[in-house]
Amino acid sequence: MLTVEHLKKTYTTGGKSLEVLRDVSFTVEEGEFVTVVGPSGAGKTTLLRCMAGLLPRSGGTVTLTKTGKVIDAPPPEIACVFQDYSRSLMPWYKVGRNVGLPLVNTIKDRDERKHAVEQALQSVGLEGFADSYPWQLSGGMQQRVAIARALAYRPEFLIMDEPFASVDAQTRADLEDLILRVRQIAGVTIVLVTHDIDEAVYLADRVVVVSSRPTVVMDVIDIDLPRPRSQVTTKGLPRFGELRTQVATLITRAGAAEPSRAGSA
Amino acid sequence: MTTTSIITTATRRRWSSGFGGAILSLVLPVLIIVAWWVVSANSTSPFFPPLQAILTTFADTWLSTRVLSDIVPSLVRMIAGFAIAAVIGVVLGALLGRLRIVAYALNPLLQFGRSLPATALVPVAIVLFGIGDTPKIVLIAFVSCFPILLNTIDGVRNIDPVLEDVGRSFRLTRMQRFRWVQLHAASPQVIAGMRVALSLAFVVMVSTEMLGSTNGIGYVTLLAQQGFQIPLMWSGLILLGLLGLIINGIFILVERALLRWYTQGQED
Numbered sequence: 001m002l003t004v005e006h007l008k009k010t011y012t013t014g015g016k017s018l019e020v021l022r023d024v025s026f027t028v029e030e031g032e033f034v035t036v037v038g039p040s041g042a043g044k045t046t047l048l049r050c051m052a053g054l055l056p057r058s059g060g061t062v063t064l065t066k067t068g069k070v071i072d073a074p075p076p077e078i079a080c081v082f083q084d085y086s087r088s089l090m091p092w093y094k095v096g097r098n099v100g101l102p103l104v105n106t107i108k109d110r111d112e113r114k115h116a117v118e119q120a121l122q123s124v125g126l127e128g129f130a131d132s133y134p135w136q137l138s139g140g141m142q143q144r145v146a147i148a149r150a151l152a153y154r155p156e157f158l159i160m161d162e163p164f165a166s167v168d169a170q171t172r173a174d175l176e177d178l179i180l181r182v183r184q185i186a187g188v189t190i191v192l193v194t195h196d197i198d199e200a201v202y203l204a205d206r207v208v209v210v211s212s213r214p215t216v217v218m219d220v221i222d223i224d225l226p227r228p229r230s231q232v233t234t235k236g237l238p239r240f241g242e243l244r245t246q247v248a249t250l251i252t253r254a255g256a257a258e259p260s261r262a263g264s265a
Numbered sequence: 266m267t268t269t270s271i272i273t274t275a276t277r278r279r280w281s282s283g284f285g286g287a288i289l290s291l292v293l294p295v296l297i298i299v300a301w302w303v304v305s306a307n308s309t310s311p312f313f314p315p316l317q318a319i320l321t322t323f324a325d326t327w328l329s330t331r332v333l334s335d336i337v338p339s340l341v342r343m344i345a346g347f348a349i350a351a352v353i354g355v356v357l358g359a360l361l362g363r364l365r366i367v368a369y370a371l372n373p374l375l376q377f378g379r380s381l382p383a384t385a386l387v388p389v390a391i392v393l394f395g396i397g398d399t400p401k402i403v404l405i406a407f408v409s410c411f412p413i414l415l416n417t418i419d420g421v422r423n424i425d426p427v428l429e430d431v432g433r434s435f436r437l438t439r440m441q442r443f444r445w446v447q448l449h450a451a452s453p454q455v456i457a458g459m460r461v462a463l464s465l466a467f468v469v470m471v472s473t474e475m476l477g478s479t480n481g482i483g484y485v486t487l488l489a490q491q492g493f494q495i496p497l498m499w500s501g502l503i504l505l506g507l508l509g510l511i512i513n514g515i516f517i518l519v520e521r522a523l524l525r526w527y528t529q530g531q532e533d
Contacts, residue, residue, distance in 0.1 A: 049430075053434075054430055054433060054434055074433055074434045074435070076436060078434070079434070082427055082430065082431070087425050088428070088430075088431050090428065090431075090445070090446065090449065091526045091527070092526040101435070101437070101445065102437070104441070105436065105437070105438070133529070135526070135529055153435065
């Protein structure tokens with residue numbers, strides 16, 4: 001449903017160029033949960049921003065397979081959740097207004113909008129918080145507001161950039177399960193970038209392992225773990241350990257191979 | 266946490282807010298006024314009259330007809346000048362904040378303009394705009410504009426890139442991004458600029474009334490000094506100080522209401 005073909009991105013500042021993405025190709029099928037994992041500095045955020053149409057590409061294409069539309073600017077089919085929730089929510093608006101802001105262009109009727117906001121907040125377990133301000137909520141709750149905002153937008157794709165990296169481990173586990181539940185109910189296709197191997201394997205249908213800069217896709221691993229996933233049982237399965245090791249090995253290889261693949265920096 | 270530290274924390278928060286805080290902040294001024302009264306009570310120096318005489322003159326002068334004939338014109342001129350400065354400063358600042366190249370090119374001019382001392386510009390303003398309200402309002406506006414303008418440029422330029430990403434990824438229009446994201450994000454800085462501009466407007470208001478003026482608080486105060494009506498001069502100074510305090514206080518209340526999200530968010 002989303003096709004990334006030979007994606008390239010090179011940053012040029014003051015004469016020096018930094019090749020971040022060399023050749024990234026993978027596809028995302030409808031309803032899939034794809035996680036992208038790689039070593040630090042692998043240009044994962046750059047990859048996501050190119051996919052979301054927020055960053056112009058240096059080469060290759062990102063296409064919405066169904067319509068054949070190439071993504072050059074943020075399309076209406078995609079909603080983003082960013083890593084730093086405290087900076088992605090607007091502190092001068094209440095939670096309800098934050099969630100409803102993107103809807104002003106898509107839902108003209110005010111009551112309908114209000115209903116959509118309430119529904120979205122309910123689906124992330126934050127009903128009743130529409131009149132609070134973001135700074136009155138905990139980190140995990142703020143990120144849930146960001147997720148609610150993305151869901152209220154009714155996108156086909158959810159693109160998430162290390163959304164659970166800035167919260168504590170317990171909250172992260174809760175949010176992981178939340179996003180799995182939400183996906184079941186809303187039926188969105190999700191691409192989630194993370195540096196956490198456990199998270200990548202736990203959440204995904206397929207894991208795309210990328211290398212460090214200049215980034216290429218090392219491998220795409222099918223995760224044949226049963227659904228619904230559970231923090232306790234799934235992570236206790238021997239198969240989880242095998243898949244985890246598989247991914248970890250690839251990443252270690254990706255990180256170690258960095259000197260020999262140095263780009264034109 | 267021991268009992269002692271619990272008590273300390275509670276006490277530390279209590280005295281600075283509410284009724285206790287108000288009492289505390291009044292103690293020193295009241296002491297100074299009492300000391301002034303006592304020390305100057307039997308003064309025979311023409312330049313340091315008894316406080317009693319000053320306060321009597323204050324009541325006779327400022328609390329009667331001069332309210333309309335002098336206080337109001339002064340304040341109206343100041344507010345008019347400040348309002349013009351605010352509108353120009355914010356609009357121009359928002360524009361220049363987005364147009365990097367234009368702002369860069371204009372910068373030397375802006376730095377030059379903001380460095381011009383207001384008092385030196387009073388004769389210039391009179392030559393250009395004649396005598397009356399116009400040169401005063403123009404000069405107040407000119408001088409007050411710069412802090413607002415420069416702060417707005419800075420505020421608009423330094424908006425969090427994550428917020429920009431949010432606005433773009435959800436396909437908000439340019440105008441929507443400006444109204445809902447950029448303006449609000451820049452507002453703490455813009456309002457800080459306005460606070461500086463307000464103090465400047467007040468000072469310039471008085472300066473403009475010292476040359477080629479026929480009414481105003483500054484005019485009356487200077488005239489009193491020139492005519493050796495020293496208690497009147499002192500009363501004018503006291504009035505200016507009080508007005509400055511009140512105006513600043515009102516501004517702080519407005520700022521607090523507008524920027525509640527900012528101060529609250531910064532608290533933790």
